Amino acid sequence: MIIRRTLISLKAAGLVNVAAGTGGAELAVKPEDFTLFDIYKASGSMEENIFGFHEQPNPACPVGGNIHNILDSHLADAQKAFEQSLATVKFSDLAAELKKAESAEK
Structure with a gap:
């Protein structure tokens, strides 16, 4: 299920083509033309902060009342x-690293 959702997201972004059924998936973009940021x-x-925390701290608490003022900009x-x-x-960088790792294992 996780792989299917991931492929749907990558397809919507135009990074992969997905064949119905067991047809598999393939890159829709050259590996050198997209990055980990695109993925x-x-x-x-990107729709949320990766450091989301303590949404409703107690304002009367010395730490809780100031936690977002102090940390949010740093995060x-x-x-x-x-x-x-x-x-x-780039995705092509990862492919090159994989190839190098596979060669080192032999």
Whole structure:
């Protein structure tokens, strides 16, 4: 079920073509033309903060009353850095790493 949902998301983003039934899936884009960030976007992960926490802290608590004021900007910066890092890794880079790892195992 998870793989099916993932393929549907990747298909909607135009990254893969999926054949009905047991036809399988194939890339719709050259591996050098998309990044891990494109996959991340396609998965819907960008719709929320990856560091979502404590949605309703107690405002009377010294920590809870200030937690979002103190941490939110730092966590937003960390998320931005994470997303920028993903954008530097092309799918073709991963394929090359896999090929290298397979060669090393032989």
